[in-house]
Amino acid sequence: MQLRSTLLPSLGVFAAAARHQNLAHAAEELHLTASAVSHHVRKLESLLGVSLFQRHARGVTLTTEGRQLADAASVALADVAAVAGALHARGDVVPLRVTTLHSLAYCWLVPRLPRFFAAHPQIRVEFDSSPTLARFDDNGPELGIRYGAGHWPGLISHHLMDEELFPVASPALPGLQGITRPEQITGLPMLADLGPQGWRDWFREAGVHGPQLPTPHVFSDSTDVMRAAVYGLGAALARKHIATAYLQRYELVRLPGPAMRARLAYYVVHAAHRTLSPAGQLFLDWLKDQAKDERTPMPAVPDELLGRPPAG
Numbered sequence: 001m002q003l004r005s006t007l008l009p010s011l012g013v014f015a016a017a018a019r020h021q022n023l024a025h026a027a028e029e030l031h032l033t034a035s036a037v038s039h040h041v042r043k044l045e046s047l048l049g050v051s052l053f054q055r056h057a058r059g060v061t062l063t064t065e066g067r068q069l070a071d072a073a074s075v076a077l078a079d080v081a082a083v084a085g086a087l088h089a090r091g092d093v094v095p096l097r098v099t100t101l102h103s104l105a106y107c108w109l110v111p112r113l114p115r116f117f118a119a120h121p122q123i124r125v126e127f128d129s130s131p132t133l134a135r136f137d138d139n140g141p142e143l144g145i146r147y148g149a150g151h152w153p154g155l156i157s158h159h160l161m162d163e164e165l166f167p168v169a170s171p172a173l174p175g176l177q178g179i180t181r182p183e184q185i186t187g188l189p190m191l192a193d194l195g196p197q198g199w200r201d202w203f204r205e206a207g208v209h210g211p212q213l214p215t216p217h218v219f220s221d222s223t224d225v226m227r228a229a230v231y232g233l234g235a236a237l238a239r240k241h242i243a244t245a246y247l248q249r250y251e252l253v254r255l256p257g258p259a260m261r262a263r264l265a266y267y268v269v270h271a272a273h274r275t276l277s278p279a280g281q282l283f284l285d286w287l288k289d290q291a292k293d294e295r296t297p298m299p300a301v302p303d304e305l306l307g308r309p310p311a312g
Helices: 007-020 023-030 034-048 063-090 100-120 182-187 199-205 222-230 238-247 277-293
Strands: 054-055 058-060 094-098 125-126 145-149 155-169 189-193 235-239 260-271
Touching: 007 034, 007 063, 023 034, 023 182, 058 063, 058 189, 058 222, 063 155, 094 277, 100 125, 100 145, 100 182, 100 222, 100 238, 100 277, 125 277, 145 155, 145 235, 145 277, 155 199, 155 277, 182 199, 182 222, 189 222, 222 238
Parallel strands: 094 125, 094 145, 189 235
Antiparallel strands: 054 058, 145 260, 155 235, 155 260
């Protein structure tokens, strides 16, 4: 049967009476008279055609039907209260949409986010790390982190940090122990991504000319290259900001040779036609602070999460 909206107040009164199993106590909680509570209960009983309470000299007790309705009413009212509480809380929440690179988010940004959220608990950030370039229209993200030359039509770019590349490999990679010079790396299996600078550029930087390079395994995403190196598939030419977390956890080690300055860099971008919101400006300023704060080490994953006994 369909419960008319005019009976919803009676259902709320009944739920309180059922919780107390005492009409007077329910009346006190609801700031009603005991006769008003009784009226609401009888109204429900009349509609449903059942007795909800057994009445006796010492008060009331729920009937079987009353217990069923009381259980359902308490669950429904609790759900409504939870949703109402969440809706009320949203009035204090400030949304912010950010698009970023998956590799940088995984290795550099996410480990630092607790610092931002602790300082700005009211801001809720929605991150998009899909490989497609986002459109910064009125329905798009407010901020983005990109790796490039710093010039994108319709966007304002803020330089975040430069990048450099150097070779890394798993300490368990066979043959690694004998590698002491850059030219010896050519004897290892190699991994590569789709970046504009690769192994040939690095060997040229290292002063190594002429050796035949093995054909590398190629991954489109830098995170996949790092994970492949961790699992011992070969040596990888890594970006510093992507590799740091793996180096600190000793999942990867740096191989002999120079760090080659990357031609591209990381930038924070936003639409030229939109003024940044206060939340967007806060996040932009925080990103810049994080990028230049070399004193703060990259947070490391606890030893126990890596299967190692705790230090000390």
